[in-house]
Amino acid sequence: MMHQTIKRDGVETIGDPYLCLEGMNKKYGLVEVISNLNLAVRKGELIALLGPSGCGKTTTLRMIAGLIAPTAGRITVGGRDVTQIAPHGRDMGLVFQSYALFPHMTVAKNVAFGLEMRGLSRADIANKVAKALGMVQLEHLAERKPRELSGGQQQRVALARALVIEPSILLLDEPLSNLDAKLRDEMRTQIRDIQQQLGITTVFVTHDQVEALSMCDRIVVMKGGLIEQVGTPHEIYERPATPFVASFVGRTNRVKGKRTADGCIRIGSSMIRSARPAVQDDVMVMVRPHRIHIDWNAASTEQQGETANRMAAVLSRITFVGDVIQYHFDVGGSEFIVEESTKKSQVSRDQGDKAVLSWSVEDTLVFGADQ
Amino acid sequence: MEENPTSWFMRVTVTILFLFLLAPVLLVFPISFSGDQILAFPPSSWSLQWYEALLGNTVMMSAFLTSLGLATVVTVLSLIIAIPASYAIVRLKVTGSEFLFNLFTAPLLLPTIVLGLAILIIFASMGLLATFTGLVIGHLVITLPYALRVLSVSLGNLNLACEEAAASLGAKPLAVFGKVTLPMMAPGIVAATALCFLVSFDEVVITLFLTGPRMTTLPVELFHHVESQADPLVASVSVLLILMTLAVVMIVDRTMGLTKAFMK
Amino acid sequence: MTTATFDMPVGAQKSFGTAGVAVALLLPIALVNAIGFILPVLNLARMSFNEALPGGGIAEALTAANWTGLLHDSFYIELITNSIVVSLGITLATLLVSYPIALYLHRASGAWRTFLTVLVISPLLTSAVVRTYGWIALLAEQGPVANVIASMGFQPPRMMFNTTGVVIGLTEILMPYMILSLMAGFGRLDPKVEEAARTLGATPFRTFWRVILPLTLPGIALGCLLCFVLAISSFITPKLMGGGRVFLLATEIYDQAIVTLNWPLAATLSMLVLIIFGAALAVYSRILRMIEG
Numbered sequence: 062m063m064h065q066t067i068k069r070d071g072v073e074t075i076g077d078p079y080l081c082l083e084g085m086n087k088k089y090g091l092v093e094v095i096s097n098l099n100l101a102v103r104k105g106e107l108i109a110l111l112g113p114s115g116c117g118k119t120t121t122l123r124m125i126a127g128l129i130a131p132t133a134g135r136i137t138v139g140g141r142d143v144t145q146i147a148p149h150g151r152d153m154g155l156v157f158q159s160y161a162l163f164p165h166m167t168v169a170k171n172v173a174f175g176l177e178m179r180g181l182s183r184a185d186i187a188n189k190v191a192k193a194l195g196m197v198q199l200e201h202l203a204e205r206k207p208r209e210l211s212g213g214q215q216q217r218v219a220l221a222r223a224l225v226i227e228p229s230i231l232l233l234d235e236p237l238s239n240l241d242a243k244l245r246d247e248m249r250t251q252i253r254d255i256q257q258q259l260g261i262t263t264v265f266v267t268h269d270q271v272e273a274l275s276m277c278d279r280i281v282v283m284k285g286g287l288i289e290q291v292g293t294p295h296e297i298y299e300r301p302a303t304p305f306v307a308s309f310v311g312r313t314n315r316v317k318g319k320r321t322a323d324g325c326i327r328i329g330s331s332m333i334r335s336a337r338p339a340v341q342d343d344v345m346v347m348v349r350p351h352r353i354h355i356d357w358n359a360a361s362t363e364q365q366g367e368t369a370n371r372m373a374a375v376l377s378r379i380t381f382v383g384d385v386i387q388y389h390f391d392v393g394g395s396e397f398i399v400e401e402s403t404k405k406s407q408v409s410r411d412q413g414d415k416a417v418l419s420w421s422v423e424d425t426l427v428f429g430a431d432q
Numbered sequence: 433m434e435e436n437p438t439s440w441f442m443r444v445t446v447t448i449l450f451l452f453l454l455a456p457v458l459l460v461f462p463i464s465f466s467g468d469q470i471l472a473f474p475p476s477s478w479s480l481q482w483y484e485a486l487l488g489n490t491v492m493m494s495a496f497l498t499s500l501g502l503a504t505v506v507t508v509l510s511l512i513i514a515i516p517a518s519y520a521i522v523r524l525k526v527t528g529s530e531f532l533f534n535l536f537t538a539p540l541l542l543p544t545i546v547l548g549l550a551i552l553i554i555f556a557s558m559g560l561l562a563t564f565t566g567l568v569i570g571h572l573v574i575t576l577p578y579a580l581r582v583l584s585v586s587l588g589n590l591n592l593a594c595e596e597a598a599a600s601l602g603a604k605p606l607a608v609f610g611k612v613t614l615p616m617m618a619p620g621i622v623a624a625t626a627l628c629f630l631v632s633f634d635e636v637v638i639t640l641f642l643t644g645p646r647m648t649t650l651p652v653e654l655f656h657h658v659e660s661q662a663d664p665l666v667a668s669v670s671v672l673l674i675l676m677t678l679a680v681v682m683i684v685d686r687t688m689g690l691t692k693a694f695m696k
Numbered sequence: 697m698t699t700a701t702f703d704m705p706v707g708a709q710k711s712f713g714t715a716g717v718a719v720a721l722l723l724p725i726a727l728v729n730a731i732g733f734i735l736p737v738l739n740l741a742r743m744s745f746n747e748a749l750p751g752g753g754i755a756e757a758l759t760a761a762n763w764t765g766l767l768h769d770s771f772y773i774e775l776i777t778n779s780i781v782v783s784l785g786i787t788l789a790t791l792l793v794s795y796p797i798a799l800y801l802h803r804a805s806g807a808w809r810t811f812l813t814v815l816v817i818s819p820l821l822t823s824a825v826v827r828t829y830g831w832i833a834l835l836a837e838q839g840p841v842a843n844v845i846a847s848m849g850f851q852p853p854r855m856m857f858n859t860t861g862v863v864i865g866l867t868e869i870l871m872p873y874m875i876l877s878l879m880a881g882f883g884r885l886d887p888k889v890e891e892a893a894r895t896l897g898a899t900p901f902r903t904f905w906r907v908i909l910p911l912t913l914p915g916i917a918l919g920c921l922l923c924f925v926l927a928i929s930s931f932i933t934p935k936l937m938g939g940g941r942v943f944l945l946a947t948e949i950y951d952q953a954i955v956t957l958n959w960p961l962a963a964t965l966s967m968l969v970l971i972i973f974g975a976a977l978a979v980y981s982r983i984l985r986m987i988e989g
Contacts, residue, residue, distance in 0.1 A: 226602065449797050471836065539733045550966070553963070640954075
């Protein structure tokens, strides 16, 4: 609600680049933690920086906030260069992993802090604080101290405190990682709802692929200070640009293969095909476990179809994971995991059972082995 | 272990040793209520005469007021000087900050008898002997290391993210310090205040070198008194000193817990 | 001397100049440190090479006369030896009376442990003058300790104005330091190790001698170093309980500085104390290496 005016008064609409990082570089001594990072975030977009710890995602966020000075590069917000502006002049709302609530102030005082720094009148401050606390459903706790709140409540205070100043950009640094699993699911929805309601451009740092896939408009997958891929959750999942992305986002089977003269790929004694042609002789083939179909009764793998790959396999282990069952198959010496939802798997299977695995050519991801 | 004879033996030993450790301090209380004219234990009669004598002793009372004023001034100055210094060392992390920290806390490594003599010789040439200013500087030399140490630990333990959050919410550096850093350091500041006050109020050796007949402190006056005549007046002054210490310790304990403040 | 480290926020370097601010913030403490510590100590070191003139004056010329004089004067040789021997004796006595308390505290837990720890620390917060006065009351000729000894049918020894009194008083005064050092060193003494030794059939004495003591050696070394340097430089207790009849380094420094007004000699003796400090530290690190190695 607070952001509707901002959203509508300019010529910008959702889709235009709003926050731009150009040639960002950060070195500590000789160690380069961010190398030539370029990224354009659209207005009103929720974008995730996803990667394992040490990939540079938090460093990138802190550079956007101005808490770390980049070694090189330029940051612009709505065309305005903010690279040399100190954190207090950047007008960005930041939510920390540890929440960083001021322990000596009440919830209301915490939320009011940014408004006081902007010199608003008492009446305005009271009004806006009440609205912000209402938005995160914490009006009744306004006079409590942070230590008297639960983790989830503290998290919402931190969110209200960052949003009440109506920042140009909202920055979230692993905001859900200190919450338990159930609360995390709730907060995901709540953050996404508030973000869409306000239409606020948001950068979200996380190492949790589920958070990134479920909440965000686009995902930036990072590794070792470099961007591996930028895309919508669907693109990242279905068309990973690198083996790292394929294995970091979602689970995947990986097996080595050789390119043959006719463009097929040979794995052991089987031949399979992929949608995209292999670029090298030595390749890494990846298939998502739940995209594989198990045919327990197939006699042979002879009828190789146009759209499906088929391979003979021997069951080696079964793992029950609640809503799914994982079958571990031995496929010519490599392990293939196949997942099926539990209700389907009524027939009990034994170690050593033979089956034919099949999956569509579309779902066959091929990368160079050295990639 | 309860029925173990060694454990029983251990308990008796420890009790006796604790008695040895605490005896001299505990003894001072009954002696201060002595009705005798000379030091004897146990006293042959009880009275408040030595407290009356203390109130009537102008030298002791003026020394007490000097000590009180001196400790207050030294404590306030220690905080004013050490808070910015700890910020520069811990937060701004200037190059060589570790060296500077060691240099500024080094006076504590020196025996006070040596430090006192060294300061005496320099202050004599500056005309600072037996002056309030001289005493203040002399005490600052040993209170500042304590203050710097306690405040640096306190500052180092703060969540830096709170200060970053304040900055991102639009607070300029000075506002961040005043509204977030300083209030969050409160327990450390209380501990530093108590420690500086106690160290200054109880200091004898360095002060012995810097005082004179015109300007003397209570512990120094007490020292001179014991040197000449160890009568029960000393006990009543001692009780006064102990009660002062106790009051300060209780304030700290209320604020942050004794062990936390002194068991670093 | 000051440059910003890498992780400074944007603007910190430019808008208010970290180096400039840091210098301003550190200036007051540096001034006190310079006037009250560095300058006096350097001056003291230099003065140990000046010669005292009759009547309290000091000659400008540098000479090693104080040092050579010191080492050829039998009074000072004896003073130095005596100080070291007495301090070593005090250290040993302090260790013996502190070790059981430290071990007991290490095994205690909860509120009881906190209470006892406060009891150990509280004498530290009490002026040495007050505690020494307490000992004067206890050890006086007709004092309680003498009375107890007499009631047992013995002739009470003189315990005041001699080395015995100084040793007893300083032992008690240094106990808290020793106990805290020992407890710090006891950190690695796991009660399970002790239990293991007992279950393997070791007697309590053997358990102590073969298991507990070796494990607590680093704490013992630290406590002994601390107590030795504190003992050799302590002044209040020897001065008050020695009654002018016990001559130790610290009391001699005070007398030379205040009574005789021979500052160069006092400075030389002070430097000697610092040299003994250095030697003690060297011995300590040597011993620590032996224990750890």
